[in-house]
Amino acid sequence: MTPRDAADENNNRWSDLDRPPLGAAGLRRSLVRDGGLYRDIEVVERTGSTNSDLVARAEAEGAVEGTVLVAEEQTSGRGRLDRRWTAPPRSGLFFSVLLRPAGVPVARWGWLPLLTGVAVATGLARVAGVDTALKWPNDLLVTVGGEERKAGGILAERAGEDAVVVGVGINVSLGAAELPVPQAGSLALAGAVSTDRDPLLRAVLRSLEDWYGRWRAADGDPAASGLQETYAAGCATLGRTVRAELPGDRALVGEAVAIDGDGRLVIATKDGVQEPVGAGDIVHLRPA
Incomplete structure (x- = not known):
């Protein structure tokens, strides 16, 4: 057993039966494979920001593309314009992925947060059965009680000269009393058929791998990869x-x-x- 898996076995693992922890070993078995995007998936109990942590690793340690860092709780999660993103432990999906899009012109890297939005919306639709719309440039919207509400967001940050870290935060099981602001939403409040975070995270990461592969194969061309058309079709803006x-x-x-x-x-x-x-x-x- 590795040190990072030891947390999966501690006495607090099932302290909240309504919000079970993510299984790091199972995620790695299902997502890390030869020829695939993902090289390593780590789940930590708590951190300030998965994006900040992964940017630091990329710059100091040269972390490989496809490194994924997931937190059960973020204490200093950030959105665009340095807005805070907080939620109860194990109530959502908070993760970051390191990408090194070699061969894609840097001018096209601005599509990465939009690509991530398409991937997240696609994955959530498959498993949660929730229609997730995209608000340009990086918000994930769901419908709660006939109203459009933000249930998630995306933040892309450069890490050195050749890498980008894309971070995703999604409110999964939050109830109305737990929302950070009344205008927020969650998959549960939007009527999700499942709020099991393991299959949700797998679906989102597989969708991200698929879209990122298409985009890179087209040298980042948003039209040739189908990304531009798909984003526009799902964009509520x-x-x-x-x-x-x-x-x-x-x-x-x-x-x-x-x-x-x-x-x-x-x-x-x-x-x-x-x-x-x-x-x-x-x-x-x-x-x-």
Whole structure:
């Protein structure tokens, strides 16, 4: 037994029978294989941020592509704009994957968070039976009581010159009283047929391996790999009136009409101008 598997055998392992722990050894048996993306999968009881930990490993230790770090609890999880992401232990999926997309032009690496969103939505639909929509650029939305709510998010960070760490946080079994804000959601509240995190994580990681393989085989071309079309089909932002809060305290209001070849959101303003937005906070506005 390795030290990291010892935690699977401690006396606290089944302290919450409604939220059993993930099985690291089983995940490795099912996902780590010759010729596959994943080289190592580690599950830790608690950490500040799986993304921060994996970025540090990539930069200091040269961790290999396909290293996956999963935490049962994150105490300093981060989303875009350094927003905090917290949840009770074992109530969600909190993990990061190290990717080294050699051969893909760096200009196309911006598609990685969108690719991850497609992969997560696909995996969750297969196992949880929940329709997960994508809010550009990195939010995962579910429907709870007829309302659109955020149940997860994605954060991509560069790790040195040749690597990217993509982190995913998904609220799985949280009840209404456990939500960090009333506007949040979870798979359970969205009527998931299963909240068993082991098969959910397997499905998401297999979907990520599949989409990442397609994208790399197409040299990162989002059209040739089918990524651009698939993302647009699942993007809840398109066709909506939105407000983009941009760097420099600038705001742009208009209809989100497309995702361009660089992964940017194209907004058509009332003046008839179409402006691509590559970074910013997007607010879905209700119809007047």
